[in-house]
Amino acid sequence: MVLLLVFEDKNVKCLCYVSSRKTLFVLLRAKGTASSQDKWLLVNLQSTKEFSSHMLNRDTWANEAVSQTISTNFVFWQVYDDTTEGQKVYTYYKLDSIPVVLVIDPITGQKMRSWVGMVQPERLLEDLLTFMDSGPKDHHVTLSHKQPRESSIPVVLGIDRERVERMEARLKEDILREAERYGGAIMVIHETNDGQIFDQLPVFQCLCCCG
Structure with missing residues (x-):
């Protein structure tokens, strides 16, 4: 059983496999890393019992274009459903099917997008383009500009x-x-x-x- 992580340290970017039971890279740390780097968090919840999980590893995550896109624009965390952290993800986001890929806002923890089952590399790359245009911080700045300010809301006082x-x-x-x-x-x-x-x-x- 393995956990695929993306470690980024200034000039170092790599994809590596480590034991999911020994890793300390839990969801909280993943969110913190993504937030500090102003990148979206990409989470993949897997199951060793589902063949589609093996297909994701073989065909999608191993795809060179997918790997390069993720390592450049996202912080990626893959976790299995029979681990403590995997169960937390499953419960918190109220999931009902595995495998699943989630785009998480690292600032709020909100689920922004999800894919269930096997996702072909071409489709995943196309769907991820939206999140490559801007990071989470720019997303929140845009939201704040769209919300009406209190001073712009007319307040009627008194009686008729x-x-x-x-x-x-x-x-x-x-x-x-x-x-x-x-x-x-x-x-x-x-x-x-x-x-x-x-x-x-x-x-x-x-x-x-x-x-």
Whole structure:
């Protein structure tokens, strides 16, 4: 049982096979590596019981064009379903079939694209072109520009004119009712600019004249 990894260290790029039970290159580390290099994470979940998994290794991953494209533009992680990390991938992304190839956003962990079963080299290369145009960081910058800013969303505050008019009419009725109760006199409080408060009496006749 093997795990195919892409190790990249400045001037060194290589594809190599190591034991899947001894490797420390788990999904978290793979995401971190892809994020730091601004590359998409390509994950292949395999099964030794599925012949299509063997076909992927023989025909697709061994293809020179595929190998070169992946090593240049992606961080690639292949894991088997009978390992702890393989089970985590299977459960987290709610997969129901193996083998499967996933393109993962290393920043958010979101699944961006998936292929189930055997994927021919030509089809895979064609489908991966979309992710070769820009990296995850540019993708998120584009998304942020498409989202409306809070300042651009009109905010309507207050109440409508009809409700204001009803409130004014009700207030006037209350004032006139108080005036009738106290013989034409109501208490009006007046506050000057310097904070002094004066009582003014009466205003009932003025209200009646002004309508």
